[in-house]
Amino acid sequence: MLFRNNPYGFPFVSKPDWYIFHAVCIDFLWICNALIVFALISLISTKASFKSFISKFYVAFHSVVLLFTLLDNEVQRFLGSHLTLGLTNTYKDVSSIAMFYDYVANDLSVPYLQFFVLVLILPLTYFVFKLFMRKRTYANANAPVTKTIIAMAIFYVASYLFINFIWTGNGRMKKLRPFVSNVYNELFNASQNASLSDEDAEKYGKAYQALWQKIEGDSLWEFVKASPESKIPFYRIPTEQLRQNETLKAKRAEQPNFIFVFMESHRGLNTGYMNPQIQPSPTPFLDSLAAHSRTWTRMHASSVPTTGGVLSTLIGIPHHSRLAQATELTHVTLPSFASIMTDSGYVTHYFSAADPAWDNLGVWMSKWYNGVHYDRNREDDSTFFDHAAIYVNDTLAKTGKPFLATFATRSNHYPFNFAAGMSDEDKQKPLTERINITMRYADRQLARFIRTFEDKDWYKNTYLIVIADHGFPLGENGVSTMNGGAYSNATWIPFLIHGKGIDAFSDTTTAAQIDVAPTILELAGIAAPNIFMGHNLLRGYGEGLSLGTYTGYADIGYKGKRLIAKYPITGEIQGLFDEGDTHQKNNLAENKSDEAIKLENLNLLDTLIKISDYSLEHGL
Known part of the structure; x- marks a missing residue:
């Protein structure tokens, strides 16, 4: 999203190099938080079948989020706003689907690219996952896991400090806000700020x-x-x-x-x-x-x-x-x-x-x-x-x-x-x-x-x-x-x-x-x-x-x-x-x-x- 033009032929952001590090850090933080939640749930039971179910559910969760993240990115490119429940309600009419197709067809960046990415993003992600798994050494399973956890912990702290203290940016943070955060805010925070009745x-x-x-x-x-x-x-x-x-x-x-x-x-x-x-x-x-x-x-x-x-x-x-x-x-x-x-x-x-x-x-x-x-x-x-x-x-x-x-x-x-x-x-x-x-x-x-x-x-x-x-x-x-x-x-x-x-x-x-x-x-x-x-x-x-x-x-x-x-x-x-x-x-x-x-x-x-x-x- 950051390195593409918007549908009208202008750069989505003029300084993608000022955004990409924040994007990596923000995504890393929320994915780690989700990983911790699923890991704690898996500790509830010692049964292998339960742990296997949690692992599969984790994969399904990220598959869904990945697809909606792509949709969120495209909505931002076209409308400048995140994909939210309120936005969905606004464009709930079936005719909006046809309009979206017309917009995609006339995208002055790369027409129809969204459809190809939508179809290929999950199999490509799975392919990359299998590629990494093949290269992993299982001879000493504990050592690599320990090093990975330490590295993740260090990068987690560094990411948090980077986006909150070292190089902040209110507008940038809102633009890069993860899809899961948008859903959470609408489900749990929006109700606290109810608008006027008619x-x-x-x-x-x-x-x-x-x-x-x-x-x-x-x-x-x-x-x-x-x-x-x-x-x-x-x-x-x-x-x-x-x-x-x-x-x-x-x-x-x-x-x-x-x-x-x-x-x-x-x-x-x-x-x-x-x-x-x-x-x-x-x-x-x-x-x-x-x-x-x-x-x-x-x-x-x-x-x-x-x-x-x-x-x-x-x-x-x-x-x-x-x-x-x-x-x-x-x-x-x-x-x-x-x-x-x-x-x-x-x-x-x-x-x-x-x-x-x-x-x-x-x-x-x-x-x-x-x-x-x-x-x-x-x-x-x-x-x-x-x-x-x-x-x-x-x-x-x-x-x-x-x-x-x-x-x-x-x-x-x-x-x-x-x-x-x-x-x-x-x-x-x-x-x-x-x-x-x-x-x-x-x-x-x-x-x-x-x-x-x-x-x-x-x-x-x-x-x-x-x-x-x-x-x-x-x-x-x-x-x-x-x-x-x-x-x-x-x-x-x-x-x-x-x-x-x-x-x-x-x-x-x-x-x-x-x-x-x-x-x-x-x-x-x-x-x-x-x-x-x-x-x-x-x-x-x-x-x-x-x-x-x-x-x-x-x-x-x-x-x-x-x-x-x-x-x-x-x-x-x-x-x-x-x-x-x-x-x-x-x-x-x-x-x-x-x-x-x-x-x-x-x-x-x-x-x-x-x-x-x-x-x-x-x-x-």
């Missing part, structure tokens, strides 16, 4: 719809069922009044282009125009751009890390609070602002400096964009932006159609030593200093990138949008890990829009990444049915609402307060802050006078996340 979903959905209308402040959208079977409560359609809106018509006629940039790990705390206290500013170009743009100074990431932030921004819904959305929900139909623009005639391309296969983002982007670009030789922001600028100028700008070009940078990534030409002295500095160096480097590359367009005619009809995928905790609030909560060090991020008709303005409306999707479609003049949970930030009124889910935490910004709580809700509050307290110095969680606000926001947070999770699981 009745509760309808109740929560109506509460959400009322809140959305209240915050949006108008009745230009109607909530309806996408289909008779649809369960998602977010689906809304524009009214005739909105579709005929003269302002939107004018924007559609202009057919503006969009340059949309995700800046890796850009913290509001280290962005000059958001935090003037930090001198000299690590982001001089972004600061100068902000002076001529509309900025939102209370923008928060709706999830972390990159996978959560990027997906939340594109689909307008916070990341799932429990599931690994990028890998476990790829079978669910979740449109994004990019897919809506693609369907509306835009040419859409996604460029990533980091391998999108690393955390399974490539699967999602291939659903939404006309093209996905990545090259392991262009992972530095400098070479990445150089290539991207050429492609935009020489290809996208000459299609005769409006385009959306989305870029995800990499150089400002933990441990903040990826900037090209960074000296050994700078690499030895504390993280709190290194991030300023790499943010300044990324800022320079962004400046070079934008300046290649400034004199182009097409750029005069282009919106430039810059946002961060997330921030990064560096000890503020006593937190220095990405799973340490939802403090502003990890969630407070820059967001600006620059272009024709956008007045320079510093907006203090409470906002989150889920608001970006409806805002971009407004700029494009597109009023299309959607499932966005967020709000159009260009509406110009209201205090707004922000929402986010993180590892074990969730937060909400509403009515001038930001609440951070353990999630699922236990009543444990990590923090309650005034929205203006962007550095979050004054925690109001223990303030009795704010008890009513805390309780209201806690209940609202629980309602919104429950309905959000439910909608992500069901989709359209």
